Amino acid sequence: MKTLTTGQLAKETGVNIETIRYYERCGLIPEPPRKVSGYRKFSPKYIERIFFIKRAQALGFTLKEIFDLLAVADGKPACKNIRKFAEDKVADIETRMHDLQKMKMVLKDLIKKCLGKRKISECPIIESLSQKRNRHKE
Amino acid sequence: MKTLTTGQLAKETGVNIETIRYYERCGLIPEPPRKVSGYRKFSPKYIERIFFIKRAQALGFTLKEIFDLLAVADGKPACKNIRKFAEDKVADIETRMHDLQKMKMVLKDLIKKCLGKRKISECPIIESLSQKRNRHKE
DNA sequence: TTTGACTCTGTACTAAAGTACGGGGTTATA
DNA sequence: TATAACCCCGTACTTTAGTACAGAGTCAAA
Numbered sequence: 001m002k003t004l005t006t007g008q009l010a011k012e013t014g015v016n017i018e019t020i021r022y023y024e025r026c027g028l029i030p031e032p033p034r035k036v037s038g039y040r041k042f043s044p045k046y047i048e049r050i051f052f053i054k055r056a057q058a059l060g061f062t063l064k065e066i067f068d069l070l071a072v073a074d075g076k077p078a079c080k081n082i083r084k085f086a087e088d089k090v091a092d093i094e095t096r097m098h099d100l101q102k103m104k105m106v107l108k109d110l111i112k113k114c115l116g117k118r119k120i121s122e123c124p125i126i127e128s129l130s131q132k133r134n135r136h137k138e
Numbered sequence: 139m140k141t142l143t144t145g146q147l148a149k150e151t152g153v154n155i156e157t158i159r160y161y162e163r164c165g166l167i168p169e170p171p172r173k174v175s176g177y178r179k180f181s182p183k184y185i186e187r188i189f190f191i192k193r194a195q196a197l198g199f200t201l202k203e204i205f206d207l208l209a210v211a212d213g214k215p216a217c218k219n220i221r222k223f224a225e226d227k228v229a230d231i232e233t234r235m236h237d238l239q240k241m242k243m244v245l246k247d248l249i250k251k252c253l254g255k256r257k258i259s260e261c262p263i264i265e266s267l268s269q270k271r272n273r274h275k276e
Numbered sequence: 277t278t279t280g281a282c283t284c285t286g287t288a289c290t291a292a293a294g295t296a297c298g299g300g301g302t303t304a305t306a
Numbered sequence: 307t308a309t310a311a312c313c314c315c316g317t318a319c320t321t322t323a324g325t326a327c328a329g330a331g332t333c334a335a336a
Contacts, residue, residue: 007282017283018325026323037332038284059237060198063323072248086245093242097235099197104231107224110210145312155313156295164293175302176314201293 003041013050020050028053028067060096141179151188158188166191166205198234 010017023029029049032040049070056066072085148155161167167187170178187208194204210223 005283016325019323021285022324035332039332040283055237056241057323058198059234059241060196083249086248090242090245090249093238093245096197097238097242099193100231100235100238103194103197104228104235107228107231110224111221111228143313154295157293159315160294173302177302178313195293 003043004046006040006042009042009046009050012047013054015050015054023050023053026063026067028063028070141181142184144178144180147180147184147188150185151192153188153192161188161191164201164205166201166208 004012006020007017010020020029024031029046032042032046034040052070052073053063053066056069057063061069068085069089142150144158145155148158158167162169167184170180170184172178190208190211191201191204194207195201199207206223207227
């Protein structure tokens with residue numbers, strides 16, 4: 001099967017070559033097999049894995065969280081833990097979506113006002129997102 | 139009107155006192171008036187502003203982006219810029235929500251499978267989020 | 277077969293977002 | 307009026323997520 005060098009994987013995924021090695025060090029991607037020379041041989045699956053990491057990051061997950069997510073994807077921990085983890089993540093996602101929805105509405109409102117050339121006096125951005133809430137730490 | 143010291147504001151918002159000073163240095167909160175002694179006097183509005191920063195951060199915005207968001211809230215830049223900025227942010231938010239929705243569905247699916255005690259063989263987490271897409275850099 | 281492009285490792289550096297600390301002044305309360 | 311608890315400033319340290327670099331080996335195409 002066709003394999004990629006580190007540089008090719010980097011180019012393919014648009015990340016820095018050093019980042020690939022960094023992810024390997026962090027355990028975000030498994031250690032790939034090597035040629036006798038020591039060169040890494042990445043299967044095409046690695047491309048998807050890198051994309052996954054990048055998109056999850058764009059969603060605001062830390063590398064640690066992505067590590068856990070990938071452990072789930074890899075079927076690593078016991079089923080019970082997976083379930084708990086997945087449920088927590090779903091709750092977390094719902095909170096995020098809710099907050100994003102709010103911010104979106106406010107911004108759309110702002111655009112409308114802007115269109116109407118009306119002056120923005122008391123902008124509602126802060127009010128919309130600044131209520132106290134039970135902190136969702138993990 | 140009642141004002142807060144730095145420590146009180148920190149306690150009220152649940153952030154470290156040093157963080158307050160840090161945010162002031164970064165321009166995320168305006169410089170408050172001082173007592174003759176040099177002690178800061180924060181109006182209660184600062185509480186909301188800190189909460190806003192924290193929640194926006196939880197949504198994955200960087201302090202730089204939050205700075206821009208707050209500039210809009212403060213009515214700083216010209217209306218045209220606000221509009222463009224707000225529209226970009228809305229698009230960004232829509233992408234995030236879309237991706238979060240996907241990840242949520244996958245996790246829920248995972249939970250269902252877990253419930254049924256079935257073994258997770260080929261986890262769909264990666265597949266669901268690893269398609270290439272036109273990168274949305276700013 | 278040589279030469280330019282690539283890869284290896286290990287170490288060091290960077291930027292962002294805080295946190296901690298030391299030495300000093302201030303405030304509230306016993 | 308002391309004294310603990312608080313605040314000031316400046317500087318330095320920490321963590322996360324990479325990046326850069328040096329010195330050495332490898333590969334491929336002319």
